[in-house]
Amino acid sequence: MNSILIIILIFISINYLFELLLDVLNLGHMSKAIPNILGDVYDTATYTKQQQYKTETTKFSFILGALSFVVIFLVLYFGLLGKLHAYITQFELSSVFTTLTFFGVLFIVSQILSMPFSIWSTFVIEEKYGFNRVTPRLFVFDFLKSILLAVTLGGGLIALITLVFQASGQWFWLIALTIMLLFSLLASALYSRVIVPLFNKQTPLTSGELYDDIKELAQKVGFPVNKIFVIDGSKRSSKANAYFTGFGRNRRVVLYDTLINSMQNSEILAVLAHEVGHYKKKHMWLNFALGGVQMAIILYIFNLFAQSTDLPIALGYSNATEPIFHLSLIAFGLLFSPIEHIIGIATNLMSRRMEYQADEFASNLNYGNELISALKKLSKESLSNLTPHPAYVFVNYSHPTLFQRAKKILGTVEQQTKK
Numbered sequence: 001m002n003s004i005l006i007i008i009l010i011f012i013s014i015n016y017l018f019e020l021l022l023d024v025l026n027l028g029h030m031s032k033a034i035p036n037i038l039g040d041v042y043d044t045a046t047y048t049k050q051q052q053y054k055t056e057t058t059k060f061s062f063i064l065g066a067l068s069f070v071v072i073f074l075v076l077y078f079g080l081l082g083k084l085h086a087y088i089t090q091f092e093l094s095s096v097f098t099t100l101t102f103f104g105v106l107f108i109v110s111q112i113l114s115m116p117f118s119i120w121s122t123f124v125i126e127e128k129y130g131f132n133r134v135t136p137r138l139f140v141f142d143f144l145k146s147i148l149l150a151v152t153l154g155g156g157l158i159a160l161i162t163l164v165f166q167a168s169g170q171w172f173w174l175i176a177l178t179i180m181l182l183f184s185l186l187a188s189a190l191y192s193r194v195i196v197p198l199f200n201k202q203t204p205l206t207s208g209e210l211y212d213d214i215k216e217l218a219q220k221v222g223f224p225v226n227k228i229f230v231i232d233g234s235k236r237s238s239k240a241n242a243y244f245t246g247f248g249r250n251r252r253v254v255l256y257d258t259l260i261n262s263m264q265n266s267e268i269l270a271v272l273a274h275e276v277g278h279y280k281k282k283h284m285w286l287n288f289a290l291g292g293v294q295m296a297i298i299l300y301i302f303n304l305f306a307q308s309t310d311l312p313i314a315l316g317y318s319n320a321t322e323p324i325f326h327l328s329l330i331a332f333g334l335l336f337s338p339i340e341h342i343i344g345i346a347t348n349l350m351s352r353r354m355e356y357q358a359d360e361f362a363s364n365l366n367y368g369n370e371l372i373s374a375l376k377k378l379s380k381e382s383l384s385n386l387t388p389h390p391a392y393v394f395v396n397y398s399h400p401t402l403f404q405r406a407k408k409i410l411g412t413v414e415q416q417t418k419k
């Protein structure tokens with residue numbers, strides 16, 4: 001057996017077992033005593049419901065994780081990716097079309113395999129706990145639109161990168177990096193204007209008591225009030241949310257209608273202040289810069305391996321006499337996965353720091369207590385786990401836990417009252 005393939009199989013097995021271990025630890029930690037300051041989040045009945053929901057979603061992810069692992073392991077073990085490539089080459093397409101066909105087949109197969117799980121999650125689990133608002137019709141339209149997006153954007157990007165790969169040799173990584181950075185800038189500029197409108201309606205707040213309150217806060221912090229939008233999240237789920245997106249002219253804060261309907265105005269302002277905090281602390285640019293550095297490193301290392309035929313051979317294409325972009329890319333991605341995992345942990349660490357900073361920004365505007373009560377409501381309404389395992393949080397959480405955030409915000413509030 002090919003030694004690179006053995007390494008890849010070991011990596012994906014370790015990765016699977018590691019994630020499984022974290023899930024098991026987290027499940028075991030779920031029913032631990034709730035910290036005092038979070039005692040008022042759930043009443044007894046809702047807490048029971050939360051525990052059932054969490055158990056059910058974790059079991060679901062156990063099954064999904066195990067099946068994905070088995071499928072990927074067998075595909076690699078039997079060299080099916082190499083066989084697929086060999087099959088496609090029979091048609092003697094240009095190499096860009098060979099790559100597009102290859103990824104196209106993988107895309108279709110993965111969509112077919114994941115469809116039953118997506119249906120089960122939406123129409124059985126989320127439905128059972130009262131979250132789901134998606135109708136079968138909306139589900140189908142969402143699916144078709146996301147396919148169309150993936151095919152045009154993903155397909156276009158892959159075609160472009162493949163062309164660059166053939167033409168540029170040792171400078172591939174630098175040219176590809178430039179393309180990827182421009183692409184992600186463009187995507188972030190177009191996200192709210194082009195992509196979100198395919199799925200949701202966003203309306204600027206125009207009048208009313210909430211508008212007046214928001215206007216006052218917006219003026220105080222120097223964030224244009226016409227960049228604050230309400231999105232019809234209730235179309236799909238009863239879960240509430242808010243987010244900040246975009247750069248420069250394209251920046252905006254988006255509040256879910258479900259958030260507005262379930263909270264007091266002062267709590268909505270607190271959430272808004274948190275989101276504006278992300279903007280004030282330049283978190284989008286920081287994320288973009290860090291993402292760019294990460295991409296540069298990955299592309300540079302990939303470039304070192306990409307010209308060899310060892311990677312395609314490891315995936316089962318033993319006739320490889322020249323570099324094959326798509327096979328090398330997948331094999332490299334798998335070999336790089338342990339480092340990717342570490343980068344993911346570092347990214348989450350960074351992201352949690354940013355959340356603390358945004359919370360602090362809101363607390364400094366005197367919204368600390370309201371922010372805590374808003375976060376508690378959000379947790380309650382999405383049946384969040386109040387006692388996740390610390391190891392699970394360390395690896396997987398992009399936001400600190402409710403307990404960590406509440407404790408930190410209370411600290412800031414206390415400092416202010418002393419002043």
Ligand SMILES: [Zn+2]
Pocket residue numbers: 274275278355358
């Ligand atoms: Zn945030």
